Amino acid sequence: MNQNISDGQTILSNNSKFELGFFSPGNSKNRYLGIWFTNTSSQTVAWVANRQTPLIDNFGAVILDNQGNLSLVNGSGKVIWSSNSSASGTSINLVAQLLDTGNLVIKNGEKPNNEIWQSFDYPGDTFMEGMKLGKNFITGRETYLTSWRSADDPSPGEYTLRFSMVKGKYQQLYITSSAIETRIGPYNGISFSGRPLRTPETADPAFTSYMVVNQNEMYFATYSVKNTTMLLSRTIVTAGDTQNAVFSSNMSQLDCEAACKNNCSCTAYANPNISTGKAAGCLLWFGDLIDVRVYPQNGQDLYIRLAASELSAGATLLGLILGLYIRRKWKKNSDTEIAGKPKETLDEDYEGINRPMGSAEVSLFSLSTISKATNDFSVDNKLGEGGFGPVYKGVLEEGQEIAVKRLSKSSRQGLDEFENEVICIAKLQHRNLVKLLGYCLQGDEKMLIYEYMPNKSLDCFLFDESRKLKLDWQQRFCIIHGIARGLLYLHQDSRLKVVHRDLKAGNILLDNLMCPKISDFGLARMFKEDESEANTKRIVGTLGYISPEYAVNGLYSVKSDIFSFGVLVLEIVSGKKNRGFVHEDHDDNLLGHAWRLLTEGKPLNLIDECLGGSYSASEVLRSVHVGLLCAQQRVEDRPNTPTVLAMLGGEGSLPSPKKPAFFIQESEINSSSVLPLLTSSVNGITLSQVDGRS
Structure with missing residues (x-):
């Protein structure tokens, strides 16, 4: 049963599933206005109004004024919590109502289904049927769950559960404190891929989840046959973190594969949505793969791009390395010896170094990618020229600025210096060392790709x-x-x-x-x-x-x-x-x-x-x-x-x-x-x- 709250009334309302009233959590003597489940052996609170401003005595009242604002006042008449809502236009029959879903709403009785305010827009630690977790791009409001500080204190704790709700990024749940604690995988149309795969046949019949993504909002919600609830304070655990991923909803698996292969910065790809019974959409990862998990069965396919992604470049590289190895073996006898032993440095055979450039910790870029980034090595993009050759500014498709050193055919610095730099700097990471992003080795072209330094040298x-x-x-x-x-x-x-x-x-x-x-x-x-x-x-x-x-x-x-x-x-x-x-x-x-x-x-x-x-x-x-x-x-x-x-x-x-x-x-x-x-x-x-x- 739903009960209405009229202007000026203090309240203690209930319905068949939920009750609204005052309570004291655990061993605390403070009092809070909240909503809890009925017919449970112990009080299970679903929502708290005044989480950070408790009543310290037994005097308090809830008042709905004629503007549609719901307020909680203490014994002195001071407002300690307010819905900060107001009705537009003329309103003569404003009511506050606790719905069977556990949602407390304020609405104009003359206009059904026209809520002025609802508690579901301000969730606590409990996710209930009909509640949205996500973001409204028009109002800017984001809804997410926040744990209690303790069993005696419902004020916001250190843990939050929220979605990655950024346009152009794929939806993913995070549990955070001061940093990300847990990633609960990207949404696959049925559930979150942080757990073994759930197909339409194996999904829990108790509830159905769904995701809405459009120009106005992005949110996750559920509806159920049974009562469904997610408690952040009580229940908190893939294809990988999607922070560095880009999503397209209208690409087939073949298109997705081609898109990843054609972009040298692509790390992996997957078809994230399986709700139709077959994979749909395209999720492309750029950068490191984080939180990838392998399940023995019922897993979701993730296609990882290996370093030797292009056979022609790999064959060229292998030939180059073999030639360098033979030449260095031939040169060894002419090296100066110290204490009767040939000196081994980077440009010689050093067992502690992975010689093949394909093993270096940098990316192999295609010539077409670098050519496009530098506008075909336009003179307008030229930053200067050194002993190695000309240096060009470029911009990759994802917007990252780069500097490209292109080995000149007349340069006295040749393959030794080129290979030396790739292998050497790839192993070095420090804020006072320039970062090598990758290299290009295709035909006669040999290039090094660095982070762009706007103030030059x-x-x-x-x-x-x-x-x-x-x-x-x-x-x-x-x-x-x-x-x-x-x-x-x-x-x-x-x-x-x-x-x-x-x-x-x-x-x-x-x-x-x-x-x-x-x-x-x-x-x-x-x-x-x-x-x-x-x-x-x-x-x-x-x-x-x-x-x-x-x-x-x-x-x-x-x-x-x-x-x-x-x-x-x-x-x-x-x-x-x-x-x-x-x-x-x-x-x-x-x-x-x-x-x-x-x-x-x-x-x-x-x-x-x-x-x-x-x-x-x-x-x-x-x-x-x-x-x-x-x-x-x-x-x-x-x-x-x-x-x-x-x-x-x-x-x-x-x-x-x-x-x-x-x-x-x-x-x-x-x-x-x-x-x-x-x-x-x-x-x-x-x-x-x-x-x-x-």
């Missing part, structure tokens, strides 16, 4: 008289710290010890927040845990940044990167290049000039003039001091990476640096005939090969 700011004004001292000091943290990861904290070998301003990229990211790992080398240095006859890098032991003897280690970092720090402080530095009073390079100023007690004179007086003197002094310590002649005198970071952070006193390496200008080095330099430069990117005399 550090040298574009540092050595440009107009743009350097955008680099204040605080930004420069943060960039120094960021580069040091990236080096610490490479040298110590990553799974493999890495020596970059080409650290310079042009290889420091800046994101939209001017955060530095070390890039270009084509010349990088990996070390085994027990290795500290290596020897090579092929010296590569950039003049002005190469350490003396590497330039003269072909020896490189993490201390080679430390030397390059020291040069870079002094360049960031001064806004001047080390190579080609000119001063009217002497012929020293930037290192020599900084050393001269330090010994004369005037290190602050190194600061970039464009900064004026807006800098921290202590930070500048420490930066100059650390830069000179890193650029010392002897390897053993230079600090290691953890010490560098600690010194930059202001920890402890600093030792006095010794005279830096390459104190005088490069022209004097050439004339002394100590180091014959073979140099090539492509559009400002310099690669150097230095051979010591035999």
